Amino acid sequence: MAADMRRSVQRGVVYLVLVLAAGFFLLPLVAMVFTSLKTMPEITGGAGFETATILSPPRLWSFEAWGLAWSSACIAVACEGLRGYFWNSILLVVFAVSISVALGAVNGYVLSKWRFRGDSIIFGMLLFGCFIPFQIVLIPMARLLGLLDLAGTLGGLVLVHVCYGIPFTTLFFRNFYVTVPDELIAAGRMDGAGFWQIFTIILVPISWPIFVVAIIWQFTNVWNDFLFGASFAGPDTRPLMVALNNLVNTSTGTKAYNVDMAGAMIAALPTMLVYIVGGRYFLRGLTSGAVKG
Amino acid sequence: MRFFKARLPQLTLLPSLVLVAVSVYGFIALTFVISLTRSRMLPRFDRWEGFDNYARVWSHPRWEVAVENFAIFGLLYIGGTLVIGLGLAILLDQKIRAEGALRTIYLYPMALSFIVTGVAWQWLMSPDLGLQHAFRTWGWESFSFDWITQSEMAIYCVVIAGAWQASGFVMALFLAALRGINTEIISAARMDGASGPAIYWHIIIPALRPAFLTAIVVQGHLSIKSYDLVVALTRGGPGFATELPSTFMYEFTFSRNEMAMGAASAVMMLVLLTVLIVPYLYSELRHGR
Numbered sequence: 001m002a003a004d005m006r007r008s009v010q011r012g013v014v015y016l017v018l019v020l021a022a023g024f025f026l027l028p029l030v031a032m033v034f035t036s037l038k039t040m041p042e043i044t045g046g047a048g049f050e051t052a053t054i055l056s057p058p059r060l061w062s063f064e065a066w067g068l069a070w071s072s073a074c075i076a077v078a079c080e081g082l083r084g085y086f087w088n089s090i091l092l093v094v095f096a097v098s099i100s101v102a103l104g105a106v107n108g109y110v111l112s113k114w115r116f117r118g119d120s121i122i123f124g125m126l127l128f129g130c131f132i133p134f135q136i137v138l139i140p141m142a143r144l145l146g147l148l149d150l151a152g153t154l155g156g157l158v159l160v161h162v163c164y165g166i167p168f169t170t171l172f173f174r175n176f177y178v179t180v181p182d183e184l185i186a187a188g189r190m191d192g193a194g195f196w197q198i199f200t201i202i203l204v205p206i207s208w209p210i211f212v213v214a215i216i217w218q219f220t221n222v223w224n225d226f227l228f229g230a231s232f233a234g235p236d237t238r239p240l241m242v243a244l245n246n247l248v249n250t251s252t253g254t255k256a257y258n259v260d261m262a263g264a265m266i267a268a269l270p271t272m273l274v275y276i277v278g279g280r281y282f283l284r285g286l287t288s289g290a291v292k293g
Numbered sequence: 294m295r296f297f298k299a300r301l302p303q304l305t306l307l308p309s310l311v312l313v314a315v316s317v318y319g320f321i322a323l324t325f326v327i328s329l330t331r332s333r334m335l336p337r338f339d340r341w342e343g344f345d346n347y348a349r350v351w352s353h354p355r356w357e358v359a360v361e362n363f364a365i366f367g368l369l370y371i372g373g374t375l376v377i378g379l380g381l382a383i384l385l386d387q388k389i390r391a392e393g394a395l396r397t398i399y400l401y402p403m404a405l406s407f408i409v410t411g412v413a414w415q416w417l418m419s420p421d422l423g424l425q426h427a428f429r430t431w432g433w434e435s436f437s438f439d440w441i442t443q444s445e446m447a448i449y450c451v452v453i454a455g456a457w458q459a460s461g462f463v464m465a466l467f468l469a470a471l472r473g474i475n476t477e478i479i480s481a482a483r484m485d486g487a488s489g490p491a492i493y494w495h496i497i498i499p500a501l502r503p504a505f506l507t508a509i510v511v512q513g514h515l516s517i518k519s520y521d522l523v524v525a526l527t528r529g530g531p532g533f534a535t536e537l538p539s540t541f542m543y544e545f546t547f548s549r550n551e552m553a554m555g556a557a558s559a560v561m562m563l564v565l566l567t568v569l570i571v572p573y574l575y576s577e578l579r580h581g582r
Contacts, residue, residue, distance in 0.1 A: 014384050021381055022398045025457065028413035029401070031423075035416065044422065045430075053427035054417065103309050114302035122310065124574060129317040131570045133518045135542045135559040139327060139552060140320040143336060163316035166309050195301045224406030226521040231547070241408045245525055248412050257416065264412045268405050275404035276397070283400075283465050 027055075034058055036065050036262035043257050065258035069266055073259050075247045076235070082263055084236075085243035089223055091154060092239055096161035097218040103162070104169020104214060105207065109199050111170065112177035113185050123174060129167030137164075138231055145232055152234025160232060161222050168221075169214045172285075176210035177203065213285035216278050220271050240267050321563065328556035336552065346557040355544075356558065359536040362448045366455070366537065367516040373456040374512050375505070378463025383493070385464070386471045396468075400461040407458065411525025414454040415441070444534035447527055451535055454526055459515065463508045470504035471497065510573045517566050538562050 035043060037058040042049040052059070071081040111123050141160060142151070150156030180203065188198040229239040238246075244267045248260045275282070297304065323336075328347070331340040350356050381399055385392055402410065417423045420439035428436035440446035474497060482492050520539035527535040529544075538558055546555025 011387075014387055014389070018381070018384055018389065018395055021377075022395055025398050025402065025461070028410070028417055028457070031417050032413050045426075051430060053430045054423050055427050106305050107309050110302045110306050116303060122306070125318070126309075126313055127574055127577075128570070129313050131514050131566060131574075132317060132321070133514075133539070133559070133562045133566055135518075135520075135539055136324050136563045137316060137320040138543075138559070139336065139546060139556055140323040141316065144315075160316075163312050166313055167317075170309065195305075220404060224408070226406065226408050226524070241406050241521075244412065245408050248415075248525070249528065257422070260412060261416065264409045268409045271404040271406070272401060275401060279397070279400065279404075283469070 031055060032261045032264055032268075036069075036258055036265055037061055037063065038258055039064070040254075040256065040258060062258075065256070065262040066266070068256070068259045069247070069262035073247055073256070073263065075243050076250065082240060082243055082247065082266055085238055085240045086266065088154065088233075088237055089240040092157055092161070093219055093222050095154075095158045096165065096222045097215060099158070100162045100165030100169050100218055101211065101214045103166055104171075105173045105204075105211070106199070107166070107170040108173025108175075108177050109203060111174045112180075113182070113198075113203075114195075123170075126167045126170050129164065130171060134164065134227055138227075142231065151232070152237060154233075154237045157228060157232055157237065157239070160228050161218075161225070165218050165221070168217060172210055172214045172217070173207070176207065176285075180206070209281060209285050212278055212281045216274055216282045219274055223271050324556045325560050328553055328560050330553055332552040332556070334550040334552065342553070346553045347561070350541075350554050350557050350561070353554075355533050355536055356538075356541055358533060359538045359541045362535060363516075363537055365448050366452055366519070367513065369449070369452045370455045370459070370516050371509060371512045373452065374460045374463045375508055377456060377460040378508065379467050379501075381460070381464040382467035382471055385468060396465070399464050402458045402460075403462050405458065407519075407521035408525045410454055410458045411522050414450070414457070415526050418450055441527065442531060444531050447531060447535045451523055451526055455516075455519065455522055458522075459512060463512065466504050466508050467501060470501050474500050506573065510569065513569050514566060517562055517569075 031054050034057055035054065038052075039060055039062050041047070042052050042058065042060055045052055049059070069082055070086075071083050072079055073081045075082070075085075107126075111119055145151045145156045145160075148156070150159065184202055185198055188202050193201060223239075224241060225239065226241045226245065229242040230245075233239060233242060244263050247263050326338070327336050329341055329343060330336070330338055331342055385395060389395065418438065418441040420426070420442060423438075425436060425438045428438075441450045478496060479492060482496055487495070518539065519537060520543065523529055523535055523537055523540055529536050529540045539562070542555050542558045542562065544555075545551040545558065
């Protein structure tokens with residue numbers, strides 16, 4: 001009996017800690033969503049809203065702040081909301097992700113199935129590229145983009161993200177293809193398949209788990225990037241995160257907290273959606289690669 | 294033609310290799326060279342100053358603050374994510390109902406950008422309308438949480454927001470590792486009469502060594518690179534109380550036209566990171582083969 005009691009008390013404590021932790025992790029999201037749906041008097045505790053707090057659900061629901069953030073909030077000198085920057089980020093992601101993932105897949109294929117002398121040194125040097133602090137490349141990259149006439153363009157930003165995405169995508173695909181039996185490749189060769197046929201016919205169809213990992217990884221990194229966008233984008237090509245930061249930190253006059261939070265939610269939703277849809281595959285792939293030891 | 298055919302694999306690797314050789318190794322070399330010059334607004338290579346710029350950086354009061362903050366942030370951020378991540382992973386591994394839902398909640402911050410995280414926490418930590426105001430409105434009149442406005446405490450706000458964002462990822466690493474442990478060893482230990490805590494201490498935690506290593510390296514390297522979070526959360530302030538090496542580098546290079554000093558600070562960030570990463574990569578590559 002006593003042992004049963006102790007066990008259920010223990011279970012209770014475990015659940016209590018887990019639920020409290022969940023509350024901590026949800027706190028910022030709750031504050032963002034609630035604030036974005038309130039009107040300014042309710043946020044600042046104006047007349048009739050004296051008991052309202054950052055965590056109280058909106059009493060007066062309003063989607064106005066979302067509309068403002070999307071299409072008419074002022075960022076720097078333009079009052080056209082985040083809309084245009086959202087599309088900048090979409091374009092950036094489409095090109096940067098597809099190019100870096102395609103190159104990474106081929107690199108991983110060569111480095112695992114067409115071994116040659118010095119290949120592991122090359123792989124090691126690529127791997128180091130995953131870890132460099134990007135501050136070390138900012139100055140020369142700014143010069144190079146200027147020389148190539150790509151400064152301030154979306155193409156330039158795509159190039160930057162491809163350069164620093166390749167090490168990651170190569171790592172993912174190489175680690176995945178190492179686990180594919182070499183006999184499969186040998187059989188393909190016996191049947192007369194060449195370098196590209198082996199890749200497209202044999203490997204690509206079985207690679208979807210690692211494609212999911214690489215695409216989600218690159219998508220979140222490029223979408224969430226701030227440093228490269230702030231350093232290399234022009235006024236018309238700024239990605240969403242740079243615009244969001246400008247929106248929140250340079251607003252003149254009274255701060256529209258509801259618009260700030262709606263803007264933050266707009267910036268957060270795409271990656272949260274990707275994560276909710278594909279997160280399970282992502283983690284499975286990522287952790288199985290990362291924790292092998 | 295035969296030459297190209299025989300070298301096709303290496304040739305397909307070539308474009309990526311050129312890109313990485315230039316944009317990683319070439320640029321590291323260039324930044325180092327610039328750090329030895331007297332470049333201000335633009336790189337110029339007509340005057341060499343040796344390591345003077347490094348001395349200038351080290352004697353600058355803002356760099357001193359940046360290094361001190363980095364030590365606080367790095368240690369507490371890595372330590373905090375490890376403790377929270379491991380704790381949650383162990384608790385979640387107790388055959389918990391609704392494990393999937395809880396895991397999703399712990400993990401979603403990972404999908405957010407540091408800018409969004411900074412914006413959200415700046416709002417929560419604002420003394421006028423954030424959590425402090427909420428607790429006081431609920432009747433806890435003396436409740437105080439205004440660290441973000443205090444020079445001494447603001448860096449801990451960065452730690453809290455950073456740990457909030459990254460703990461879920463560490464939890465996922467540990468959870469995957471926990472699930473990978475051979476259960477036979479654990480039941481054997483239990484048969485021998487080992488208690489729950491003893492099993493954790495002597496069998497499970499040592500078996501998590503690779504996960505610890507990965508978590509420390511990933512979080513350590515994030516803490517060195519960390520820039521966006523400070524920009525969005527505190528703008529480096531109040532004053533320059535939350536300056537980090539990364540914000541120092543950006544400020545001196547692009548706002549103050551002290552490019553050579555910015556380059557020198559970037560080189561020091563890279564050195565710090567190399568000390569952390571190279572032993573890890575070396576052991577990874579040797580094990581991986």
